[in-house]
Structures are given as structure tokens and as C-alpha cells.
Amino acid sequence: MMEKSxxxxINVSAGTYAAHVNIPVGLVGRLSTPHLLEDLLDRGECDYLCLGRxxxxxxFYPKKLSSMHSESSRF
Structure with missing residues (x-):
């Protein structure tokens, strides 16, 4: 419904929406480790991550994540 309008x-707290819509889905909520962030993206549960806390x-957390990974990383 939101996509049609x-x-x-959209920004959600669970990754079950990405497979059902054709718009970018952002994931938010307790995204605490670099491994978890990469895993969520690899599984296609979202298109982008919201790193509020x-x-x-x-x-400088996003920059630190970026420096931890190769240039091919999504961070």
C-alpha cells in the first residue's frame, strides 16, 4: 500500500519486508556488531542500515566500520 502511494x-525493525516490496528497505534496531550488519545485508533482509545509537x-562509527573492511564492503 505504501509503495503504491x-x-x-521504508525503515523497519524487522527484515521481513524487503522480499515483498520494490522500494529500498532500511533496517533499524540493535545493530550492534559489524558481523551482524554484514550478515543482514548479505541475506538481503534490507537495502541499508540505520545506525542511530x-x-x-x-x-565516527560508520567510518570505523568502513576502515575495518575492504573497499568492496558495503559500509
Missing amino acids: GTDS ASIADP
């Missing part, structure tokens, strides 16, 4: 993307606690 023109919604550009982690980014508030450490504004």
Missing part, C-alpha cells in the same frame, strides 16, 4: 523507502555514541 509513492513512498520512496551507535552513531550517537560514536559519531
